[in-house]
Amino acid sequence: MLTTPEKIRTLQRKLYLKAKQEPACRFHALYDKVYRADILSHAYNLVRANKGSAGIDGVTFEAIEDGEGVSAFTAELMEALENKTYLPDPVKRVMIPKKDGSKRPLGIPTIRDRVAQMAVKLVIEPIFEADFCETSYGFRPKKSAHDAVDDVAYSLNKGYTEVIDADLSKYFDTIPHANLMAVVAERICDGAILHLIQMWLKAPIMEMDKDGKKRNIGGGNGNRQGTPQGGVISPLLANLYLHILDRIWERRGLQRQLGARIVRYADDIVILCRRQPEKVMTTLRRILERLGLTLNEAKTRTVNAFTGRFDFLGFTICIGKGRKTGKYYPHVQPSKKSLTSIKDRVTHLTKRERTIVPFDWIVNEVNATVRGWVGYFHYRNCSETLSHVRHHVEQRVITHLRKRHKVRDRKMGYARFTRRELYEKYGLYKVPTTAAWVKVHALR
Secondary structure: OOOOOHHHHHHHHHHHHHHHOOOOOEEEEOHHHOOOOHHHHHHHHHHHHHOOOOOOOOOOOOHHOOOOHHHHHHHHHHHHOOOOOOOOOEEEEEEOOOOOOOOEEEEEHHHHHHHHHHHHHHHHHHHOOOOOOOOOOOOOOOOOOHHHHHHHHHHHHOOOOEEEEEOOOOHHHOOOOHHHHHHHHHHHHHHHHHHHHHHHHHOOOOEEEOOOHHHHHHHHOOOEEOOOEEOOHHHHHHHHHHHHHHHHHHHHHHHHHOOOOOEEOOOEEEEEOOOOOHHHHHHHHHHHHHHOOEOOOOEEEEOOOOOOOOEEEEEEEEEEEOOOOOEEEEEEEOOHHHHHHHHHHHHHOOHHHHHHHHHHHHHHHHHHHHHHHHHHOOOOOOHHHHHHHHHHHHHHHHHHHHHHHHOOHHHHHHOOHHHHHHHOOOOOOOOOOOOOOOOOOOOO
């Protein structure tokens, strides 16, 4: 985790405090901060830490650092921004396979554009952060997915047990540019900043053919909606547009009127109701229609947490009943989809075809993958799922060792490669199987 330099932190703190103290203030002198040398340098380091791939120009971090060097790269960008000659490159479209067989489009700007976007984000994010509601958790400093899950659990404890699990249809692709820019302009009237954001929203989208040729597939000045997933500035803009939903809910007192609390992590939304979820759903549809957004009816559903369960941010949530106490409590565990995902990944890393790879490499890859998964899912009621993961990892690594050493008999393989040896001799990461306990108060 990179530490923000104190000079930049001071600027962000001043912008945040002014925005917090003056809710109607519009900021007009921001552009000169964007091309400050220290901000561009920190922006480059942040983008570098994300380890993204090259954009449509094919320029990698290694090419920059081995060629002109980082200082020359940021100096050139600074000059272009200061002289207002900067123009963004087209966005590279890649398709990411999903579990259901479909593909999700990802837009990858060039490194130069990602650094420029990060510099703008460093300057404007504190202003909007001052406005965001407490029930918004996605892509925010000092907010996390676990905080959002805790809020859901807290709401279930308070009796909000009728749950609307809302799914927006192609949210990132359907955000109306005019409406989004109007929301940005509520706080920022610096024309140069607005122009930058407008250019990024309208950047052409290009795809690489199999023969290596570039093909324009969208975007451009005629484009009126969408912000590509993959851009540095996109999560902030997407979060900002749905802030209107949070703001309407808060200002109109809909939690009190409808008995419904909204919890949002970017475009992942759950609304927890005390009563009449149908009425709440009608209100939600009306607000989204005004925003030019639609619900994915096939994936949006209403669940009674006592009799059903729903998935949120990789976890499955329901109301459970304590075996010893008999009291009801919010039960949060890794979802079946999350469990399947990590098991499939470990299976792939330890497949027979990889016996030609040095075993140390195999163990290191498995360790890194599993440790990252556990870092997120070792949370609340996870013991049973973690036991499944540990058993699967042990079984797959032993099977891999059997194939590597041509031990055909399974029983002989387990005798030769014991679970104890996996950890002591080969250095396999040991998945914890005790819950990272968070105190849960029983429902009254």
